[in-house]
Each structure stands twice: as structure tokens, then as C-alpha cells.
Amino acid sequence: xxxxxxxxxxxxxxxxxxxxxxxxxxxxxxxxxxxxxxxxxxxxxxxxxxxxxxxxxxxxxxxxxxxxxxxxxxxxxxxxxxxxxxxxxxxxxxxxxxxxxxxxxxxxxxxxxxxxxxxxxxxxxxxxxxxxxxxxxxxxxxxxxxxxxxxxxxxxxxxxxxxxxxxxxxxxxxxxxxxxxxxxxxxxxxxxxxxxxxxxxxxxxxxxxxxxx
Ligand code: SAM
Numbered sequence: 500x501x502x503x504x505x506x507x508x509x510x511x512x513x514x515x516x517x518x519x520x521x522x523x524x525x526x527x528x529x530x531x532x533x534x535x536x537x538x539x540x541x542x543x544x545x546x547x548x549x550x551x552x553x554x555x556x557x558x559x560x561x562x563x564x565x566x567x568x569x570x571x572x573x574x575x576x577x578x579x580x581x582x583x584x585x586x587x588x589x590x591x592x593x594x595x596x597x598x599x600x601x602x603x604x605x606x607x608x609x610x611x612x613x614x615x616x617x618x619x620x621x622x623x624x625x626x627x628x629x630x631x632x633x634x635x636x637x638x639x640x641x642x643x644x645x646x647x648x649x650x651x652x653x654x655x656x657x658x659x660x661x662x663x664x665x666x667x668x669x670x671x672x673x674x675x676x677x678x679x680x681x682x683x684x685x686x687x688x689x690x691x692x693x694x695x696x697x698x699x700x701x702x703x704x705x706x707x708x709x710x711x712x
Pocket of ligand 1: 544545546547548567568569570573594595596597614615616617690691692693
């Protein structure tokens with residue numbers, strides 16, 4: 500992702516702690532108290548400018564959504580949208596997914612979304628891919644037993660790698676689509692990257708993978 504650094508972005512994010520949660524480790528084990536309900540929590544890792552979760556949180560008001568994005572200048576774009584909305588079921592963390600175990604305890608997350616994550620095509624960068632087994636180990640530690648990862652990408656190589664990674668970890672694969680937009684799927688909310696790539700005629704790959712319960 501090409502990044503434009505926006506001076507003061509971090510300070511601006513801090514002005515809206517009800518949307519961009521500060522020091523999220525303090526809510527480990529008590530996110531439902533913060534949301535003030537017992538609804539399930541769904542997390543998007545590498546959320547970017549937040550379009551997907553803005554759409555999902557409107558469509559599913561009975562689910563709590565949290566987006567994790569490490570770049571403050573990118574997350575600022577999400578904040579700009581969300582602060583104009585009344586969206587109590589949507590929050591963001593300006594954090595690195597590598598630290599996810601500091602923020603959630605086992606069973607706190609019901610579903611995880613990984614959308615159009617950076618493919619890191621070089622073999623020596625495999626460990627940086629958000630579907631690498633090291634990340635799966637972490638996701639398993641915060642998801643409910645039998646929790647699911649819903650994954651979308653435009654990148655065939657990353658998709659094939661990720662299917663192998665999920666299966667190699669002992670996860671089961673469901674609803675695998677090699678051309679999502681021609682699959683007749685209902686209720687698909689497009690991400691920023693999905694919109695961009697599909698408008699160029701590129702196909703979108705999607706799958707759901709499920710941890711053992
Ligand atoms: N999910 C969005 C979409 O589909 O439009 C954004 C896709 S963009 C290619 C990937 C995003 O993931 C970037 O904004 C990047 O900063 C973020 N990202 C990558 N690695 C991350 C990590 N380890 N922790 C948090 N965010 C990360």
C-alpha cells in the first residue's frame with residue numbers, strides 16, 4: 500500500500516477514544532463491557548481505511564466490529580468516515596496485528612476477517628503474511644473454539660498459499676470461491692481494494708476457514 504504520511508494523524512486519532520480505542524490491552528477480557536452488550540465480536544486485521552467495517556457494522560447492528568490497522572495516517576481516513584456516523588458497534592485499534600494477544604483473551608473473538616492483505620511474494624518474507632502459520636497460532640488463541648477466518652484477496656499466489664496454510668494448520672475450508680463476484684454470493688460488502696481491483700476486471704478469491712472446535 501502506498502502511504503502518505505499525514506502529520507498529526509496520531510494526535511487526531513487520540514481525540515476520538517470512543518472510536519479509536521487507546522491502550523486496548525486494558526480491555527483484554529472485557530470488550531463486551533466497552534460495547535455495553537454481549538454481542539459477538541468480529542475483527543478485521545489490516546483494516547485500511549475502514550470501508551468494509553463501515554458497511555458491515557451498518558448491515559449487522561447486532562455484531563460488534565473492531566478493525567486493527569497499524570498506520571495512523573491510513574486509520575485517520577477511517578476515523579473521518581466514522582465520526583460522522585452514529586456507529587456504537589464499530590471501533591478501531593491503531594496497532595500491529597502482531598500484538599493481538601495483548602488485546603484479546605481466548606474466546607473473545609467470534610470471527611476474523613483478512614481482506615486484501617499484503618502478499619509479501621518473496622519467500623524470505625513469508626512470516627509477514629497475515630495468513631502465515633505464526634499468525635494462525637495467534638488467531639486461534641483469541642478466537643472462540645471453532646472460530647472462523649473469512650479471507651478475500653485478488654492475489655492468486657497469496658490465495659493458494661493461504662489455502663495451504665489454513666489446511667496445513669488443520670483448519671477446514673468452506674465456501675471457497677475462485678471468482679467471488681460471479682459466484683452469486685449474497686450480502687458481500689466490498690472493501691476499498693476489492694472495489695479497486697474488481698473495477699479493473701480482476702477476479703476476487705474468497706474462502707472461509709474454521710479452526711477445530
Ligand atoms: N483491508 C483493506 C481493504 O481490503 O481495502 C486494506 C488492504 S491494504 C492492502 C492492507 C492494510 O493492512 C494496510 O492498510 C496495512 O497498513 C495493514 N496492515 C498490514 N500488516 C499489518 C499488521 N501487521 N498490523 C496491522 N495492520 C497491518
